[in-house]
Amino acid sequence: MNYLARDPYAPKRLIEIGEAARGLGVTARTLRYYQDQGLIRSHRLARNVRGYDLAAIEQLKAIVALRAVGLPVAAIRAILVLRDQPDAQVRALRSALAEALREQQAQIQRLAALAEGMASDDAALPPAIAGLQAPSPESATPSKP
Structure with missing residues (x-):
């Protein structure tokens, strides 16, 4: 077209x-x-x-x-700015990917700890989760991409 x-x-x-x-x-x-x-x-x-x-x-x-893969927009912007400097762009991408990996590993550890705490059938909801309520349709706000 x-x-x-x-x-x-x-x-x-x-x-x-x-x-x-x-x-x-x-x-x-x-x-x-x-x-x-x-x-x-x-x-x-x-x-x-x-x-x-x-x-x-x-x-x-x-x-x-x-x-x-979890790179924030700011990191992608910093990588794109370096398009005329391929070596610097590769270093920036490598660094951003390593940071995203660290953040995802930390998230996995938090999830594993939460799941471990909920492992038994009689486990209570953690306090932070027990207090959650479904948002009303009027209070729901759209998330950013």
Whole structure:
């Protein structure tokens, strides 16, 4: 599908935000959030719809993959800034992945401790969990991507 873009410098082949989101397995809201955070840029198509060129789609694939392994947006932004310095970019990515791994290992330890405390059939709910209540629909707030 070729789209006619408003931006005269935009590539001829742009993928609409909805199509890009479906292909990446995320929501259009997530793609807008990534753009708002400075991770990616888009072009404007007819009807003022955001469109992504193939280079942006490749970058989005990397962003989605890094988010899937637990890298925060700030770390991804710091890595993307170094795109013209491949050695520094590799070091930054290695460091960010190591930090994400440490955080996930700590989360696993917390989960294991909680599960161990709940191992017996007569175990009571931990106090922090026992006090939880389901939020009312009016008080529910959407989470960030």
